Every structure is written in C-alpha cells, then in structure tokens.
Amino acid sequence: MSTLALTRSDFSDKFANIQSYITPAALDLINRSETLKEAVRRYQDDDKTADAVLDTSKEPNAATHRPRREGSGNEDFITVGKDTLGNSIDLVRVLSHELGHHAVEGIDGIVTNGRNLAAAGRNFDALVDSCLLSEGYAALATARVAKELLDRGLTGADQF
Ligand SMILES: [Zn+2]
Numbered sequence: 196m197s198t199l200a201l202t203r204s205d206f207s208d209k210f211a212n213i214q215s216y217i218t219p220a221a222l223d224l225i226n227r228s229e230t231l232k233e234a235v236r237r238y239q240d241d242d243k244t245a246d247a248v249l250d251t252s253k254e255p256n257a258a259t260h261r262p263r264r265e266g267s268g269n270e271d272f273i274t275v276g277k278d279t280l281g282n283s284i285d286l287v288r289v290l291s292h293e294l295g296h297h298a299v300e301g302i303d304g305i306v307t308n309g310r311n312l313a314a315a316g317r318n319f320d321a322l323v324d325s326c327l328l329s330e331g332y333a334a335l336a337t338a339r340v341a342k343e344l345l346d347r348g349l350t351g352a353d354q355f
Contacts (some may be wrong), residue, residue: 201235212249213275221283223285225349226345228340231287234294237274241301245270251277258289260296260333262307271300284354287344295336296329306332312316 201222217225238244240252240286243263250257255276273293280286299306306329313321316329340355 197229198232200230205235205239207242209246210235212247213280216280216286218283221286224283224287224344224349225290227349228287228291228327230336230339230341230343231291231294233304234298234336237300238294238297238302241297242326243270243301244297245272247332248272248274250274255279257318258293260300260329262296262304262310262329263293271297287340288355291337291340292333298336340344 203217203222204212208216225235238247247321249334254274255278258273258279260273260274261271270293273323275289275293279289298304301307306325309328310325313319314326337355
C-alpha cells in the first residue's frame with residue numbers, strides 16, 4: 196500500500212528553505228519511497244523540530260542533524276549544505292540520511308533517550324555508542340530508500 200504522493204507544497208513550512216531544490220525530478224524520486232515520504236511527514240508533524248536550515252556558506256558540502264538537548268528547550272533540526280543538493284539523487288540521499296537520524300532522535304527517539312541516560316550517568320562509552328547507533332540508523336534509512344527506488348524502476352541506485 197502506498198500513501199499519497201507528496202507535492203511541492205508539502206515542502207513549505209519546515210522545508211521552506213530547501214523548497215526551491217524540490218524539483219519535479221526530485222519529487223518523482225521521493226514519491227517512489229514510502230520510507231522517505233514518511234520521514235518527511237514525521238519531521239513536519241513533530242512539534243519538537245525546527246525549520247531545516249540551508250547552509251550556503253559555512254559548510255555547503257555537509258549536512259547534519261542537530262539533536263535536541265534534554266532540558267535545553269531547543270528543537271532538533273537538520274542542516275543541508277546547498278552543494279549537497281546538486282541533483283535529485285544527492286538530495287534524496289542527504290534527506291534520507293538526516294531524516295533517518297531524526298527518526299531515532301526526534302521526539303521520544305530511542306537514541307535520544309539512550310544518549311541522555313548515558314550522559315546523565317557520565318557513561319562516555321555508552322554516549323559514543325549512542326552516536327554510532329544513530330549513524331547506523333541513518334545509513335540504514337538511506338539503504339531502505341535506495342532499495343525502494345530500485346524496486347520502483349530506478350536504475351543506478353549505486354550512486355547512493
Ligand atoms: Zn549521519
């Protein structure tokens with residue numbers, strides 16, 4: 196079963212800073228992946244996320260997920276370097292990775308909760324492990340999206 200396709204207007208609000216990069220070609224790819232559509236909707240609907248940031252100068256070649264710190268009152272958010280959005284495949288790869296972090300570090304995210312416990316207990320090995328676990332989940336999210344694109348007719352998903 197597939198959910199409704201996303202449209203460009205689904206990238207207003209929290210994705211407004213990168214909306215201009217959501218081309219028809221990018222939307223076509225995004226809409227072939229239930230995992231990515233769900234990740235976009237989850238980020239939009241999470242009341243503990245802030246607007247995605249388009250980084251045009253500091254680190255235009257990098258993308259990050261900035262987790263919310265317990266007790267800080269801050270929201271979590273992703274930053275996307277403009278040079279990572281050069282084509283639709285790159286855009287899908289970067290979004291799936293950073294939103295993959297959000298899936299486990301967003302509200303009540305299992306990695307967030309584990310990291311907070313590790314930090315509170317000053318267990319630095321566990322703290323490092325929680326960071327690596329988040330990277331693993333993000334890489335897995337991108338692999339899932341690549342598989343869904345391959346299953347829906349994209350060739351050359353090895354570019355991921
Ligand atoms: Zn990562």
